[in-house]
Amino acid sequence: MSSVLESALLPTYPATRVTFVEGDGVWLVDQAGKRYLDFAGGIAVVGLGHRHPAPLAAAHAQLDKLWHASNLYGTEPAQVLARRLSDRFGGAQAFFCNSGTEANEAALKYARKATGKPGVLALEQGFHGRTTGSLAVTGQPAKRAAFEPLLAGARFARPNDLDSLRSAASDDVGLVLLEPVLGEGGVIPLEPAFLAAAAALAEELGALLAFDEVQTGMGRTGSFFAFEQLGVRPDLITLAKALANGLPIGCLLVADDSAGAFQPGDHGSTFGGNPVVCAAAVAVCDAIDDELLQQVRTNGARLQAGLASLPGVVEVRGAGLLVGAELAGPAQPLVDAALDAGLVCLTSGPNVLRLAPPLVASSDDVDRALEILTEAAAR
Numbered sequence: 478m479s480s481v482l483e484s485a486l487l488p489t490y491p492a493t494r495v496t497f498v499e500g501d502g503v504w505l506v507d508q509a510g511k512r513y514l515d516f517a518g519g520i521a522v523v524g525l526g527h528r529h530p531a532p533l534a535a536a537h538a539q540l541d542k543l544w545h546a547s548n549l550y551g552t553e554p555a556q557v558l559a560r561r562l563s564d565r566f567g568g569a570q571a572f573f574c575n576s577g578t579e580a581n582e583a584a585l586k587y588a589r590k591a592t593g594k595p596g597v598l599a600l601e602q603g604f605h606g607r608t609t610g611s612l613a614v615t616g617q618p619a620k621r622a623a624f625e626p627l628l629a630g631a632r633f634a635r636p637n638d639l640d641s642l643r644s645a646a647s648d649d650v651g652l653v654l655l656e657p658v659l660g661e662g663g664v665i666p667l668e669p670a671f672l673a674a675a676a677a678l679a680e681e682l683g684a685l686l687a688f689d690e691v692q693t694g695m696g697r698t699g700s701f702f703a704f705e706q707l708g709v710r711p712d713l714i715t716l717a718k719a720l721a722n723g724l725p726i727g728c729l730l731v732a733d734d735s736a737g738a739f740q741p742g743d744h745g746s747t748f749g750g751n752p753v754v755c756a757a758a759v760a761v762c763d764a765i766d767d768e769l770l771q772q773v774r775t776n777g778a779r780l781q782a783g784l785a786s787l788p789g790v791v792e793v794r795g796a797g798l799l800v801g802a803e804l805a806g807p808a809q810p811l812v813d814a815a816l817d818a819g820l821v822c823l824t825s826g827p828n829v830l831r832l833a834p835p836l837v838a839s840s841d842d843v844d845r846a847l848e849i850l851t852e853a854a855a856r
């Protein structure tokens with residue numbers, strides 16, 4: 478049945494063997510009623526777990542009040558969410574859109590308007606999205622090749638390579654755009670010294686420093702924003718994935734000391750700031766407390782330690798519950814074997830197994846996932 482349904486979808490994703498019909502906490506259920514432990518979290522989206530009661534109740538209540546009014550008028554949930562994110566950042570203004578790539582498009586436009594300079598310095602292996610601007614600054618040539626020419630002015634440095642960073646610099650750069658942990662490019666955490674150098678370089682060039690926290694934000698690395706643990710405060714942050722626990726939303730945050738570039742008419746989004754989604758996102762923000770963040774750090778360390786002794790693992794990297802295990806060979810066979818055994822996980826590049834479970838996963842869940850992976854890796 479599922480293959481008949483799927484045949485009407487454009488084949489932009491690999492053919493899937495599983496169709497999920499229900500989720501509950503760290504669990505997913507397929508059409509046959511089989512249960513899976515979800516260590517993909519919808520690709521680092523379902524941070525609080527499936528059907529978490531807080532965003533569920535908030536979205537339900539807002540569905541009963543008002544679905545949409547347009548950004549020509551105010552709605553309360555968007556205003557409250559902007560305030561929550563500003564408070565977490567320590568003073569910022571928000572623009573809401575519907576996805577990570579749109580958040581990065583907003584950052585590209587913001588930096589262009591603020592600095593007047595078209596160049597963007599980003600990282601090889603970095604990932605910023607699939608629309609043509611975000612794709613142009615994505616450091617993975619295979620994803621770009623068929624769609625060139627894209628937005629001009631992108632330059633790429635190697636992650637954690639200071640010489641490469643300096644030689645990629647140029648006076649026309651108005652935006653330095655980095656993921657604190659490269660989520661799609663192999664789970665590569667950027668070192669504090671590299672980030673400090675990138676911040677100094679941005680300052681020297683008169684460029685804005687943006688952290689793409691679409692994957693690392695919202696508690697994923699054990700702090701609300703990843704930057705809090707890294708000693709560098711960016712001018713811009715982009716968010717999406719986990720912001721509303723699975724409802725579509727993206728956000729550009731502009732630090733108060735970089736404010737003022739966008740004026741009415743410069744940017745917009747029909748659905749951006751949707752009241753139902755923003756109400757859910759406010760509940761997500763309020764659920765990310767110190768206790769949960771501590772649990773993310775503890776269980777992340779437990780997961781990393783367990784993966785290190787898995788057969789075939791060359792290196793384990795990550796931050797909090799964004800964890801990668803580099804294997805000696807391709808990671809997809811292990812992901813497939815784990816799925817058969819009831820564990821959903823991800824790859825990040827060809828050789829890296831990536832795990833991004835709901836932040837609420839317990840230490841028992843972590844141990845169960847490690848057991849399944851150990852069995853699957855031995856096959």
Ligand SMILES: *Cc1c(COP(=O)(O)O)cnc(C)c1O
Pocket residue numbers: 575576577578579581604605606607656660661689690691692693717718
């Ligand atoms: C997923 C991701 C994006 C793109 O988000 P979409 O919502 O798919 O457009 C951008 N940047 C990073 C770091 C991501 O992980």
